[in-house]
Amino acid sequence: MLPGPLPSSMQLTDEGKLKHFLTVEGLPPLLLEEILDRSQQFVALPDKAQVQAPLLRGKTVMNLFFENSTRTRTTFELAAKRLSADLVNMDIRTSSATKGESLLDTIRNLEAMGCDMFVVRHSSSGAAHFIARYCAPHISVLNAGDGRHAHPTQAMLDMLTIRQYKKDFPPLRVAIVGDIKHSRVARSQIHALSTLCTGETRLIAPKTLIPQGIEKMGVNVYHDMEKGLRGVDVVIMLRLQHERMKTALLPSVREYYARYGLTEERLKLAKDDAIVMHPGPVNRGVEIDSRVADGPQSVILQQVTNGIAVRMAIMSMVMGSR
Amino acid sequence: MALQCEWQLCQWSWGHDSMTEYNAKKCTLVKNGRLIDPQSNTDKITDLAIYKSKIIGIGDSIPANFKAETQVDAEGLWVLPGIIDLSAYLREPGLENKTRIPYETYAAVSGGITRLCCMPETDSPIDTGAVVKLIRGKVKQAGFAQVSMIGALTQKLEGEQLSPMGSLKYVGCVGVTQGWNSFKDLATLRKCMEYASTFELPLFLHPLEHSLMEKGGMHEGALATRLGLPPIPVAAETAAMAQIISLVEQTNTPVHFCRLSTAKSIHLLKQAKKDGLPITADVAIHQLFLSEMDLCDYNPLCHTIPPLRSERDRDALRQAVADNTIDAICSDHQPHEIDAKLAPFEETSPGISGFETLLPLTLRLVEEKVIDLNQAIAYLTHKPASLISSDAGTLQMAKKADFSLFDPNHFWQLDAEKLLSKGKNTPFSGWSFNGKTVKTFIKGKLVYHETIF
Numbered sequence: 001m002l003p004g005p006l007p008s009s010m011q012l013t014d015e016g017k018l019k020h021f022l023t024v025e026g027l028p029p030l031l032l033e034e035i036l037d038r039s040q041q042f043v044a045l046p047d048k049a050q051v052q053a054p055l056l057r058g059k060t061v062m063n064l065f066f067e068n069s070t071r072t073r074t075t076f077e078l079a080a081k082r083l084s085a086d087l088v089n090m091d092i093r094t095s096s097a098t099k100g101e102s103l104l105d106t107i108r109n110l111e112a113m114g115c116d117m118f119v120v121r122h123s124s125s126g127a128a129h130f131i132a133r134y135c136a137p138h139i140s141v142l143n144a145g146d147g148r149h150a151h152p153t154q155a156m157l158d159m160l161t162i163r164q165y166k167k168d169f170p171p172l173r174v175a176i177v178g179d180i181k182h183s184r185v186a187r188s189q190i191h192a193l194s195t196l197c198t199g200e201t202r203l204i205a206p207k208t209l210i211p212q213g214i215e216k217m218g219v220n221v222y223h224d225m226e227k228g229l230r231g232v233d234v235v236i237m238l239r240l241q242h243e244r245m246k247t248a249l250l251p252s253v254r255e256y257y258a259r260y261g262l263t264e265e266r267l268k269l270a271k272d273d274a275i276v277m278h279p280g281p282v283n284r285g286v287e288i289d290s291r292v293a294d295g296p297q298s299v300i301l302q303q304v305t306n307g308i309a310v311r312m313a314i315m316s317m318v319m320g321s322r
Numbered sequence: 323m324a325l326q327c328e329w330q331l332c333q334w335s336w337g338h339d340s341m342t343e344y345n346a347k348k349c350t351l352v353k354n355g356r357l358i359d360p361q362s363n364t365d366k367i368t369d370l371a372i373y374k375s376k377i378i379g380i381g382d383s384i385p386a387n388f389k390a391e392t393q394v395d396a397e398g399l400w401v402l403p404g405i406i407d408l409s410a411y412l413r414e415p416g417l418e419n420k421t422r423i424p425y426e427t428y429a430a431v432s433g434g435i436t437r438l439c440c441m442p443e444t445d446s447p448i449d450t451g452a453v454v455k456l457i458r459g460k461v462k463q464a465g466f467a468q469v470s471m472i473g474a475l476t477q478k479l480e481g482e483q484l485s486p487m488g489s490l491k492y493v494g495c496v497g498v499t500q501g502w503n504s505f506k507d508l509a510t511l512r513k514c515m516e517y518a519s520t521f522e523l524p525l526f527l528h529p530l531e532h533s534l535m536e537k538g539g540m541h542e543g544a545l546a547t548r549l550g551l552p553p554i555p556v557a558a559e560t561a562a563m564a565q566i567i568s569l570v571e572q573t574n575t576p577v578h579f580c581r582l583s584t585a586k587s588i589h590l591l592k593q594a595k596k597d598g599l600p601i602t603a604d605v606a607i608h609q610l611f612l613s614e615m616d617l618c619d620y621n622p623l624c625h626t627i628p629p630l631r632s633e634r635d636r637d638a639l640r641q642a643v644a645d646n647t648i649d650a651i652c653s654d655h656q657p658h659e660i661d662a663k664l665a666p667f668e669e670t671s672p673g674i675s676g677f678e679t680l681l682p683l684t685l686r687l688v689e690e691k692v693i694d695l696n697q698a699i700a701y702l703t704h705k706p707a708s709l710i711s712s713d714a715g716t717l718q719m720a721k722k723a724d725f726s727l728f729d730p731n732h733f734w735q736l737d738a739e740k741l742l743s744k745g746k747n748t749p750f751s752g753w754s755f756n757g758k759t760v761k762t763f764i765k766g767k768l769v770y771h772e773t774i775f
Contacts, residue, residue: 002738002746003663003670005619025548104664124538124666125550126620134664147668149550184550212553213544 006129018317020132020141023150024191032159032195038313039160043306055316056085060115063089064106064131065144066122071280071304072144072154076119079311088115103127104134111136117315118142125149125184140318142311148184154279155188157310159196161303162234165275169196175228175270177204177260178238178287181211181249185279186238194218204228205260208249225260229269237262237278240287253286262288267297275299346391348374350766351384355396355727359403360700361716370401372723375765383719396727399760403703403717404436404724405681408526408604408652408710409580411673412469415456416445421657421744423457424464426677429743430655431466431770433678434726434759437707437714438467438655442474443501449474449485451493458494466769468724470496470710472526475514481505484517491521496710499526499580502627512569519575524710528580529562529587530628538668541614541629549620551667554629556584563590567599576600578709581654583609583628585638592647602709603647605639606654607683608674610692612636612749622663622670623749626654640692643701650706653680657745675745679736681728682755689756723766732758 011020011027018031061080065073073089080087092106103122110118117140120128125147132141145151166172174193180186180203193201194217201219203210210221222228229235240256250256262276276288276298284290293300352370357380359365364380371379371388379385407430413420430438440457442448448457454471461469473490475498477483487498498518505511518525535558540546542553563579567590570577582588582603594601608626613633616624624630642648656673663670681702688698707715717725738751762770 001660001664002751003622003660005621007619102661102665103669104661122666124668126668127666129620130666146666147550148552187548187550211547212542212555213547216544217548 001134006126006133008129010132017320018314021152021314021318022128022132022141022143024152024155024188024195025150027195029195029197032156032192035156035310035313035317036160036163038317039156039306039309042309042312043160054084056080056083056319059117059319060086060088061117061119061315062110062115063087063119064092064110064121065090066092066120066127067145069121069144071307072121075304075307076142076144076311079308079315082308083312083315085117085315103130107131107135111139115139117318119144121145123147142314142318145184148182148187150188151184152188153307153311153314154185155192156314157303157306158189158236158277158279159192160306160310161277161299162275164302164306165299166233169193169198172198172234173200173202173232174198174234174236175202175204175232176236176238177225177228177262179209179240179244180205180214180238181209182241182244183238189236190217190219202228202232206250209244225266226269229266232270233274235262235267235270235274235276237276237287239279239281240283257286260287261285262292264289264291264295267292277303280304344373344385344388346389349388349390350392350394350723350763351388351390352394352396352401352727355399355401357401357717358695358699359717360696361403361704362718364717365696370717370725372763372766375722375767377717377719377721377723380717380719394727394761398729398731400728400730401717402434402699402726402728403715404726404762404764405434405702406706406710406712406715407435407438407655407677407680408650408706409606410438410440410653410655410677411443411657412440412457413657414444414460415453420659420662423460424466425742425744426655426657427461427464427466427469428770429677429741431762431764432742432759432772434681434728434762435467435653435677436724436726436762436764437470437712439470439472439496439710441472441501442479442499447474447479448472448495449477449479449490451486451489454490454493454495466764468764470494470712472497472499474498475500475518475525476505476510479503481510484514487518487521487523491523495523496712497524497526497578500528502528502530504530504532508565508569511566512573515569515573515575515577519573525575525577526580527566527577529559529566529582531558531562534558534561538625538670539629540617541631543614543632545614545618549617551617556586556631556635559584559628560586560590563587567594567601570594570599570601574600576602578649579603581606581609581628582639582648583631583635585635588638588642588647591642595647602649604650604652604706604709605643605648607651607676607680608654608749610636610640610643610651610687611683616749617667620667621749622665622667623674623747625667625670625672626674627672640687643687644692646697648701650709651680651684651701652706653677655743656747657743658747659744660746663747673747674749675741675743675747677743678741679748679750681759682757683750685757686755724764726759726763727761728757729760730757732756732760734758
């Protein structure tokens, strides 16, 4: 076995069906629509969905989290269970990786235990691609976040939420606010929004949090929160990691909130019916005011509910591709 | 004038030898090869006579009584001076899981390289005479390519205390470097420069500003942003260069810049040379062919330090090679065990196994009309030789008979698994090349000949 390129084209089968779900980039718009349609069906199902949808009965799903997470892992877990899959949670940080086992060996060992799907979160960009390239051919890999690169299921649940409130993408103006530089969520959202032909995507952040060349992804960059929010239909706030203060990216939480925090006054600059989203977990008083997070325009909890449906849809699609 | 006298004396003494005796067993005659030697501006079909370890005649100057037991038919082949490679990582001592000296020095001669400079970044850096002697012993035992050592500039390469450069010079180090490691501060760098120049040890400096770099990163730009890989800006190289150039102005110490990668660096280099500063620079051959675009699908084989830059940067490097702003081309040979590359990009070790592609890729620059053949050979032979104060890299009377025979009509395709180096980490697998080294001689001794599969 020799190392080499990890093409993202491998996420589709020869028939164009979804085999792995690694990134939104490069997927055809119709496929994204299909994911949203299926997710909507699962949202509509009653709570005890597994009675109606034993689509993954007899399949084993492994949650491989090399980085910590509560929300994403739990929603993947619930999604798998509602589809009647067997589920194993592996917290790799506390096991093999710390004993010096290579990622490839970890994957080989888990494969030998017999499983059908890996849900992977890893701190290195491209890790999900790597696992998809080198794992056994019958296994599907779902990316639950790799480095700064992609978090495609999060982006899809955000798209589902937007569609539920705003119907169609082309007339929309969407603003993403916060630490774009280190955010895999923002990158996946940008790809999803552009694939779905969103009217305008704006990024709002100080220059230290905007990565070079991001305009090439078809977005408009704003450094002034007030200007950027004017007339938008959707405001997506990103979580600000506290470590960012230590590395000279930002002076203080206070200044960040003063310049880029989403307050009720600032939200008034957006359209009257604008919705406010946040991938969680929310830092109240850092990037968003509690009154906005809990306010009538906030759809943050709807996002969480949608997260399960989107993950059910994607899991059933990759298992159906075989 | 003195030089000319010495030359005549030398000729006379060789001539004198030839009158008396030539042991045919110790004679080799390479017949009818196309001898290309940029140093002496030679490019003609001729014979090359070797007695013991030295060249004693070319064409008409071959003594009449020279009778060789070994005759090598070089018809249709090129006779090239042995390549001198300025940068290689041999991994011994300490990193024997990657490779060992005999494998790598053999891989080198298979690519026409007769002398290589070994970088000090082993797992016990080359910072004492003992390590130098250890490596030299292993090289001698292997008996393939010759190795010159570049010693550590600071103790354990930690960037704080001076290494014993006087002793390193005494045991034969041809230069000193800090490798990819940082200096404690600029004052330390300045003292290192002054101390190295005390012993006339060439300084090989990698211009890297570490605070602007992250591990596992790539060239800063739209692609790095898309891939989510840590960005390494152009300024990581140019800021370091600018600082070093200031210190060269201050101390008038000669400095050689290793592995330039950006258009802006070339600009700084040109300016420094124009100002008359004693500055030289080299480029790694892969930087002239690959760019950040080769990383678009996380190919760990293209993970290098400095990172592959934009296509504009690559074109500027090619232009600098074409107009002789650059002083040498090297392989920057870094063999790795395959596991070092079988991981997500950020976690892989940087470097390319480059011995066996150095000459083929350089000649591809000729095919692509970037440089002419003479220039190409010069970049690999006498130019790098002069940077380590060696008079090798040329095929002239009384010089050591280090040379290779190259078949320009041998069409082949590179297969990573078939590399002779233990490091199979090349991004050039599948590339086709015109021409291959078929025989390599060091001090008149055949050390490599191609076996046909």
